[in-house]
Every structure is written in structure tokens, then in C-alpha cells.
Amino acid sequence: MDSNADHYTPYKETRISNRFIKHADLLEILPSLTNNPIFTTEVAGYSFEGRSLNLIKAGTGETRVFIWSQMHGDEATATMAICDLINFLAASSEGESSGKYILENCTLFILPMVSPDGAEVFNRRNAQGIDINRDFHRQQTPEGRVLRRLRDEIKPHFGFNMHDQSTMWSTGNTGKPATISLLAPAYDAALSVNAVRERAMQVISIINTELQRHIPGFVARFDDEYEPRAFGDNFQAAGTSTILIEAGGFKDDPEKQFIRQLTYTALLTALKSIASKSYANVSLANYFDIPENDKRHYHLVLRNCKVSTPVATYKVDIGLVADEKLNPDHRSVTYTYLIEDVGDLTGYHGYEEIEASNYNLILTRPLIVGEGADFILQDQLSTVLCVENGRITNKNL
Ligand SMILES: [Zn+2]
Incomplete structure (x- = not known):
């Protein structure tokens, strides 16, 4: 693979340029974005206010990967990055070799904008005022029910839980902001590591190595605390190696367009590694060496x-x-x-x-x-x- 080739600019979805993307904006671009035989799309359910949650499927490989974004309505960076990723994958039908490789080895299930009602008013919570990411067990939000049902149906080997975090987080005490934070969420209060969580940590090590080439010192490890109500923690417990990616802050990037590119790079790097299983040789020390998020x-x-x-x-x-x-x-x-x-x-x-x-x-x-x-x-x-x-x-x- 040519590591110097521009794997981003040709695929950037230029119809989206800021964090305030709405459900209508997504619906407007989705048909042309996925207008390629490698994709199938379906409505997986509806939000509390009746907006559709759209599942995009691509690939024929044996490793199932589930990517969902914006379960907090004001956290749109990954939704933008996912649109860029879809453009990249579409190019595989015209010979883009790494995209083709990913789709031959993985089946991707992509659910952008889990909280369209929250996105409408740029709010963390859904239209019921509930934080969807604390609703895994109670299942009182239609969005949370869709997310949980999809995981149970797909039984993904890997899950990507895409969020934005406060721009006040730093990478430890290094003086640099945490532009991207990564975590393999815990599946129990003891923060144990089993094979499922270990694989997530290994993929994160691969992502970190790649991101360090672009933003040396700006990658942190998200707060490692067990949150029994959250989806990532429960998906990890259910056997899906779950990776949390949090888009933070970077100087002079208020609309997070550079961070969007980094998020895209993180996802693409992870998918390549999952497709080739290259993560399997990575030591967990690489994961624990990533400095922890610190609010500084x-x-x-x-x-x-x-x-x-x-x-x-x-x-x-x-x-x-x-x-x-x-x-x-x-x-x-x-x-x-x-x-x-x-x-x-x-x-x-x-x-x-x-x-x-x-x-x-x-x-x-x-x-x-x-x-x-x-x-x-x-x-x-x-x-x-x-x-x-x-x-x-x-x-x-
Ligand atoms: Zn979030």
C-alpha cells in the first residue's frame, strides 16, 4: 500500500462542512452517497420524534463490524467522518485496493446519527431529555432500543462507538489537548481484561500508532471507568470488541474539520487492521502507554x-x-x-x-x-x- 497517497481529499464529503448537520441534511445526501452496488441501506427504526435511523451495509467478509455515531446529538464529528468513509469504500468498486480488501474481509454495518432528534437542536440528550448512552438496560428510548437490537442481531466482532468529548481534556500533563481519545470500555467494575476487550485494546494501539504520525502527542486514553448503564460497556460484555473514539479539540479547528479527517483516518486504519488481523500481534503495553485524559x-x-x-x-x-x-x-x-x-x-x-x-x-x-x-x-x-x-x-x- 502506498502510504504517501492522499487517502482523504478525494473522498471528503464536501456537502457537509460543520458540526450542525441535521437529519434532513443526512437524508438528502444519503441516496447519492450510497448509490453504489456495494451498499445496501435500510431503515432500522425511528427516533422518538419519528426520524429514521438508517443502517448502511457493505462488504461480504466474515468479520462483522458495527459502527455507530452521534448517539449524543451534539457530537457530530464522526457522522461527518463516516460520510467520508462511505465515499472511500465506494471507490473500491473502481479499484481502490485497500477498500476492496476491507470489504472482502469484513461486513460493515454503519448507523450514522443515532440521535437525529438531538442533532436537530444540537443537544446531547434525545427528545425525551434522556441520555441515550445511559439507557442500555431500561430501554426507554426508541434510539437505544434500535442500537441494542442491532447489536443482538448483527453480533458484531468489533464495534466502534463514536463520540465527541469536551475540548478541555488534555493528554495527561503533556500540555497538549486530547484531540482524539480512545478507550476499550470495561465490561466489569474490576476493569478486567478478557480476549474480547484485549482485541479492542490491540486495535486501539494500531490506531494510536497511525495517529501519532499526524498529531504526535495529541492522543489520549479516555477515562477508564465502568459505566454499567452505557452501551459500550455492555457491548464489550456481550462479546463485541468495542472501541470508543472521542473527538476532542485542536487549536483553530472549532468546526472540527481537521479532527473529522483524523477520525476518518482512525476508522480506516482500524478497518484495515481488522481485515488483515494485524492487530493480533500487538502488545497491550502499547495501549497502556497512551497517556490518560486529564482536564487541564x-x-x-x-x-x-x-x-x-x-x-x-x-x-x-x-x-x-x-x-x-x-x-x-x-x-x-x-x-x-x-x-x-x-x-x-x-x-x-x-x-x-x-x-x-x-x-x-x-x-x-x-x-x-x-x-x-x-x-x-x-x-x-x-x-x-x-x-x-x-x-x-x-x-x-
Ligand atoms: Zn458522547
Whole structure:
């Protein structure tokens, strides 16, 4: 295989370009996306509000792989990556050899946008207000029932549970954000490792090795905790080697289009490895060497600010988080900068950092954690940064 060939650009689904994709958008592109004899599609069920859940099947191989995305409605990165992957697989009928190899050795079952009602309003929860990923046992959500039934019917050897995580996660204490986090979810509270979970860990090692070529140091291991209500944990217990992929943050990628490409790369790398069974030779040490997720990132950090009040003058670092609020168009967000922490933020990092020791900080409102930022940062002559009610209104850096 030619490792230098561009395995992404020709396949990128250009009709999708941001995280606010809706069910109608998906339905509009799905017929042409899957208009190829290698695919069959079927409606696997309906959401609480009656939107269809669409299962796409491809391949004839003996290893069954189930990929589902966006069971949390505001986590769309993998849905975009899946559309790119479908384009890649379609090219196998025109001779794309690695796609052909995957489809000869695997049968793929792909369920994009498990929560179309959540996607409609860019909300983690479904229309009942329920987190679908805590509904494995109670089965009160139609979306959760579809997901569980499909696993029971398909009996996949491998499962890919595709999510987005907070952009505040870091890769351990390395100072880098966790752009992609990976986990082989536990199937019991003791976090035991059996052959099923071991295979998931081995595939993750392969994914990590590939991602390190693109984003060295930006891959983390997701929090390893048993969640008995979640699907990944229960699928692992049921015998499907389940891999959690969480799309996090990367500087200057708010719409996660670079992270979408990384997610695509992760999936494609995993599928190639599953098709060839190359994962079987990988040591588990590779998995445990991936640094764990640690919440050490802010969106903006001001270092060494000099605060002058009538009572005292003192030095603080300020960590700010850009809180997203969905706009009425449901297709964009407005950012409000909230104060997340104040004081010595050594060991914490910002996607953007400002060394403020040579500036004066004028507080329009006191620094209150959890509230919107309100301050002016000035040098002798002019305003360097002005934040009003959490909105950056002036920035000259
Ligand atoms: Zn999620």
C-alpha cells in the first residue's frame, strides 16, 4: 500500500462542512452517497420524534463490524467522518485496493446519527431529555432500543462507538489537548481484561500508532471507568470488541474539520487492521502507554496578570473557557468566555495563551468563577484585549 497517497481529499464529503448537520441534511445526501452496488441501506427504526435511523451495509467478509455515531446529538464529528468513509469504500468498486480488501474481509454495518432528534437542536440528550448512552438496560428510548437490537442481531466482532468529548481534556500533563481519545470500555467494575476487550485494546494501539504520525502527542486514553448503564460497556460484555473514539479539540479547528479527517483516518486504519488481523500481534503495553485524559485545558489563559484594586495589587493567572450557546438558526453557536479558574494555573494550558505581565488588567467586574469575563487588558498606549459580558469585543495582539 502506498502510504504517501492522499487517502482523504478525494473522498471528503464536501456537502457537509460543520458540526450542525441535521437529519434532513443526512437524508438528502444519503441516496447519492450510497448509490453504489456495494451498499445496501435500510431503515432500522425511528427516533422518538419519528426520524429514521438508517443502517448502511457493505462488504461480504466474515468479520462483522458495527459502527455507530452521534448517539449524543451534539457530537457530530464522526457522522461527518463516516460520510467520508462511505465515499472511500465506494471507490473500491473502481479499484481502490485497500477498500476492496476491507470489504472482502469484513461486513460493515454503519448507523450514522443515532440521535437525529438531538442533532436537530444540537443537544446531547434525545427528545425525551434522556441520555441515550445511559439507557442500555431500561430501554426507554426508541434510539437505544434500535442500537441494542442491532447489536443482538448483527453480533458484531468489533464495534466502534463514536463520540465527541469536551475540548478541555488534555493528554495527561503533556500540555497538549486530547484531540482524539480512545478507550476499550470495561465490561466489569474490576476493569478486567478478557480476549474480547484485549482485541479492542490491540486495535486501539494500531490506531494510536497511525495517529501519532499526524498529531504526535495529541492522543489520549479516555477515562477508564465502568459505566454499567452505557452501551459500550455492555457491548464489550456481550462479546463485541468495542472501541470508543472521542473527538476532542485542536487549536483553530472549532468546526472540527481537521479532527473529522483524523477520525476518518482512525476508522480506516482500524478497518484495515481488522481485515488483515494485524492487530493480533500487538502488545497491550502499547495501549497502556497512551497517556490518560486529564482536564487541564482552557480555551484562553492569561498569565501573570497584575490586578490592582484599591485594597491591594496582586498577580494571577486566569483560565477562560469558551461556552457554546446554539443560535436560533440551530446551525451556529455564540461563544461566551466564562472564568473557569483564577490563581496559580501552572500545569494548566490554553489553546491560546497571553503573557500579560507587562499589561495592566482593569476589571470591569470582579473575577467570579463560572461567570462571564469582563475586563480590559492594556499596555501603556492602548487596549490589547477587551472582554465585555464574556464577548471579546477588541483584540490587538
Ligand atoms: Zn458522547
